[in-house]
Amino acid sequence: MRERLDAIRNRALIVGVVATVLCIIGAFLDARQFLRSYLVAYVFWLGLPLGSLAILMLHHLVGGRWGFIIQRLLEAAVKTFPAMALLFLPFIIGIRRLYPWAAAHAGGAEHVVTGGKAVYLSPAFFTARAVFYFAVWIACSYALTKWSREQDRSEVSFIGRLQNLSGPGLALYGLTSTFSAIDWIMSLEPEWYSTIYGMIFMVSHGMAALAFAIIAARLLADDPPLAGAAAPDQFQDLGNLLLALVMFWAYLSFSQFLIIWAENLSEEIPWYVRRATGGWRYVALLLIIFQFALPFLLLLSRMAKRRARSLAWIALVVLIMHWVDLLWLTAPAFHPSSFYLHWLDLAALIAVGGLWIGAFAHYLGATALLPNDPRFVEALREAEAT
Amino acid sequence: MADEVDKILASEEIAPVIEPGHTYASITDKISAIVLTRPTPMLWYVGFGISFVFVLILLFAVSYLLTKGVGIWGINIPVAWGFAIVNFVWWIGIGHAGTLISAILLLLRQKWRNSINRFAEAMTIFAVMCAGLFPLLHLGRPWYFYWLFPYPSTMDIQPQFRSPLVWDVFAVSTYFTVSLLFWYVGLIPDLATLRDRARKRFPRFAYGMLAMGWRGSAVHWHRYETASLLLAGLATPLVVSVHTVVSFDFTIGLVPGWHSTIFPPYFVAGAIYSGFAMVLTLAIPLRKMYGLEDFITLRHLKNMGEVMLATGLIVAYGYMMEGFVSWYSGSPFERYLMFYRMHGAYRYMFWALLLFNIVIPQALWILRVRTSPLALFIIAICVNVGMWLERYVIVVVSLSRDFMPSAWGMYSGTIWDYAVFAGTIGLFLALMFVFVRLLPMISIFEMRGLLHEESEK
Numbered sequence: 001m002r003e004r005l006d007a008i009r010n011r012a013l014i015v016g017v018v019a020t021v022l023c024i025i026g027a028f029l030d031a032r033q034f035l036r037s038y039l040v041a042y043v044f045w046l047g048l049p050l051g052s053l054a055i056l057m058l059h060h061l062v063g064g065r066w067g068f069i070i071q072r073l074l075e076a077a078v079k080t081f082p083a084m085a086l087l088f089l090p091f092i093i094g095i096r097r098l099y100p101w102a103a104a105h106a107g108g109a110e111h112v113v114t115g116g117k118a119v120y121l122s123p124a125f126f127t128a129r130a131v132f133y134f135a136v137w138i139a140c141s142y143a144l145t146k147w148s149r150e151q152d153r154s155e156v157s158f159i160g161r162l163q164n165l166s167g168p169g170l171a172l173y174g175l176t177s178t179f180s181a182i183d184w185i186m187s188l189e190p191e192w193y194s195t196i197y198g199m200i201f202m203v204s205h206g207m208a209a210l211a212f213a214i215i216a217a218r219l220l221a222d223d224p225p226l227a228g229a230a231a232p233d234q235f236q237d238l239g240n241l242l243l244a245l246v247m248f249w250a251y252l253s254f255s256q257f258l259i260i261w262a263e264n265l266s267e268e269i270p271w272y273v274r275r276a277t278g279g280w281r282y283v284a285l286l287l288i289i290f291q292f293a294l295p296f297l298l299l300l301s302r303m304a305k306r307r308a309r310s311l312a313w314i315a316l317v318v319l320i321m322h323w324v325d326l327l328w329l330t331a332p333a334f335h336p337s338s339f340y341l342h343w344l345d346l347a348a349l350i351a352v353g354g355l356w357i358g359a360f361a362h363y364l365g366a367t368a369l370l371p372n373d374p375r376f377v378e379a380l381r382e383a384e385a386t
Numbered sequence: 387m388a389d390e391v392d393k394i395l396a397s398e399e400i401a402p403v404i405e406p407g408h409t410y411a412s413i414t415d416k417i418s419a420i421v422l423t424r425p426t427p428m429l430w431y432v433g434f435g436i437s438f439v440f441v442l443i444l445l446f447a448v449s450y451l452l453t454k455g456v457g458i459w460g461i462n463i464p465v466a467w468g469f470a471i472v473n474f475v476w477w478i479g480i481g482h483a484g485t486l487i488s489a490i491l492l493l494l495r496q497k498w499r500n501s502i503n504r505f506a507e508a509m510t511i512f513a514v515m516c517a518g519l520f521p522l523l524h525l526g527r528p529w530y531f532y533w534l535f536p537y538p539s540t541m542d543i544q545p546q547f548r549s550p551l552v553w554d555v556f557a558v559s560t561y562f563t564v565s566l567l568f569w570y571v572g573l574i575p576d577l578a579t580l581r582d583r584a585r586k587r588f589p590r591f592a593y594g595m596l597a598m599g600w601r602g603s604a605v606h607w608h609r610y611e612t613a614s615l616l617l618a619g620l621a622t623p624l625v626v627s628v629h630t631v632v633s634f635d636f637t638i639g640l641v642p643g644w645h646s647t648i649f650p651p652y653f654v655a656g657a658i659y660s661g662f663a664m665v666l667t668l669a670i671p672l673r674k675m676y677g678l679e680d681f682i683t684l685r686h687l688k689n690m691g692e693v694m695l696a697t698g699l700i701v702a703y704g705y706m707m708e709g710f711v712s713w714y715s716g717s718p719f720e721r722y723l724m725f726y727r728m729h730g731a732y733r734y735m736f737w738a739l740l741l742f743n744i745v746i747p748q749a750l751w752i753l754r755v756r757t758s759p760l761a762l763f764i765i766a767i768c769v770n771v772g773m774w775l776e777r778y779v780i781v782v783v784s785l786s787r788d789f790m791p792s793a794w795g796m797y798s799g800t801i802w803d804y805a806v807f808a809g810t811i812g813l814f815l816a817l818m819f820v821f822v823r824l825l826p827m828i829s830i831f832e833m834r835g836l837l838h839e840e841s842e843k
Binding site for chain 2: 113114115116117120167171174178182193194195196197198199251252255256258259260262263265267
């Protein structure tokens with residue numbers, strides 16, 4: 001197993017470095033386009049550790065058997081936060097090229113930023129907040145992974161400590177992930193605002209992270225130790241959770257749409273007009289079908305959830321559509337009413353993805369694939385007895 | 387008491403959902419005796435008597451309203467939605483805990499729901515009854531309420547389907563129907579138990595009719611299980627949809643402070659929050675009054691406290707996003723509304739709502755508070771009050787300060803507003819009293835099943 005993960009890591013890193021070189025060339029050719037493409041790719045990959053962090057803390061609080069199967073996958077994902085913090089630097093360097101409000105601050109005055117935005121959307125405050133978010137995420141993930149690893153080795157139970165962190169941790173997570181979504185993506189169109197925005201991001205990050213964990217668990221499930229522990233029951237539970245998140249995402253997204261569509265206010269509706277006209281309209285339809293309708297219908301089936309292979313295929317559709325969703329949320333800010341896909345969009349996706357998967361495989365190989373949690377050991381013993 | 391807390395502290399997982407020492411017979415005896423053999427406690431007569439006085443007040447207030455019209459209430463233009471809508475939203479929200487416990491926790495196989503689901507479902511039905519009264523009375527001419535339905539009218543008038551108020555009619559009536567069916571189907575095996583144990587002729591006849599010929603055969607149980615799973619599946623979306631539609635009443639209402647996209651999830655969380663607060667408000671005195679501590683254990687109270695803490699935090703998140711966006715947006719109307727909430731004529735209600743809904747419930751982080759019935763009872767009462775204030779602030783403050791200063795106004799409830807509101811609380815409690823007197827308030831057969839599962843371990 002170790003060798004296999006090392007091989008994955010090496011291959012991913014090679015692909016990531018090659019794509020990174022392409023991106024750097026792209027950045028010299030068109031810095032603005034590079035930043036736009038890089039933003040979508042970055043937020044997509046950052047969503048995996050973010051969602052993983054939330055699911056991990058939720059798992060510590062409720063502790064079902066499904067969680068123990070993917071616990072180490074989630075932990076490997078959250079260990080990538082320091083690396084992701086480094087990859088955030090291009091936004092700080094290129095802030096004026098990417099965000100219209102930052103250009104306005106610098107005297108470009110493309111947009112008139114009024115109200116609280118004048119204070120909130122300033123480059124210095126933006127950077128300080130990003131530092132704070134990463135500090136919270138790194139601190140939480142460091143403690144969670146450290147205690148979990150120590151529990152493997154010692155007889156002492158760390159459950160109490162993990163739970164005590166997870167409650168307040170989830171509250172802090174809610175705040176930081178909400179405001180990071182507002183800062184990094186919502187503020188691309190500074191005149192627009194929506195109070196549900198942060199919640200939509202939290203749910204879609206969770207959905208993507210769970211989909212990724214299901215795919216990874218499927219790939220590892222043929223060999224020990226996962227082969228013995230991941231029974232169809234656990235995949236069914238994971239499938240149900242994915243179904244719940246898919247429905248929740250659709251519920252929140254539709255609520256936002258209905259409220260804004262019904263009111264048709266001049267400061268709100270343009271956001272949807274940009275995304276529902278021209279080529280973007282078809283992307284929106286694609287989202288409705290492949291991010292909601294199809295996974296929803298397939299995940300209703302018990303058979304589809306119990307078979308790891310079919311569940312992983314559904315999860316892959318969800319994961320890919322999450323990237324399409326981020327593109328649809330972001331790119332129309334730059335290219336309203338006409339579909340636009342640059343080669344850098346894909347290059348950046350592969351660059352960050354290669355580096356991220358490399359780091360993920362590296363961390364995953366460093367620990368045992370199943371945690372030594374007394375509750376899990378108990379559950380396994382019970383399952384063997386029956 | 388202290389021992390019990392220590393036990394829970396030592397191992398949360400092992401804390402029982404049913405106290406040890408019970409047999410199938412003792413469970414059946416204990417729960418059915420409340421209805422059939424035990425003398426009705428004095429407290430029941432006192433409680434029912436007081437509630438019934440309020441029912442009479444309600445009848446009087448409604449009669450007077452029907453003769454005089456809605457002018458006896460405090461509503462005016464611009465504040466045309468006063469107490470009636472505040473109370474409607476409050477009562478509808480309270481019902482949600484019952485549906486969550488009976489449907490979602492059933493699907494999630496949460497064992498601790500078994501001893502609280504029956505009266506939580508009853509609470510749902512009674513709360514929806516109280517809620518339904520308000521929009522009907524608020525119509526002004528309640529006898530024309532059927533105009534809200536799309537029936538083939540000779541006047542060629544159809545309801546406005548783009549209005550969330552019409553969606554409400556469908557959402558609430560579906561909700562009531564499904565909740566009632568769910569509750570009744572769940573009662574059938576227990577009604578048969580009561581039929582078999584009743585000594586007198588009339589109770590045997592009445593429970594026998596209601597039990598619909600239940601004999602407890604394997605076929606019966608098989609059909610029962612299928613029906614209750616199907617009903618749980620049907621009821622689950624209703625937990626979310628009803629309060630979502632209620633939130634659309636506001637969000638599609640344009641006024642500052644109403645048109646906010648966070649409203650649907652935040653209303654649903656608020657509904658579950660207030661619902662669990664009401665379940666605790668009822669469960670804690672009931673378990674004391676009838677000595678049901680063995681069945682409604684500290685584990686139940688603790689779990690409900692945790693649900694309240696989680697949903698309360700989502701509600702706090704909603705307030706925070708509203709506050710942040712009103713500041714961030716730069717919209718002068720949104721900003722002014724937030725300023726007016728904090729500093730205007732209704733500021734005491736606003737700060738009290740933050741205190742009751744957000745500050746006080748944070749005590750639930752402490753395990754000792756979550757396992758103390760008295761502390762939970764006090765917090766639950768605070769949340770009940772806080773959630774009512776929240777709806778008052780949302781409804782009244784926004785309407786009294788809309789876009790045009792010349793259209794601003796003030797609102798306060800009259801004696802008749804208070805009479806109808808207090809009357810519905812009386813109606814709700816009176817129905818609860820009748821319910822615990824005539825029907826088993828804890829599901830007997832589910833407790834027996836729970837005992838079976840627990841003893842197998």
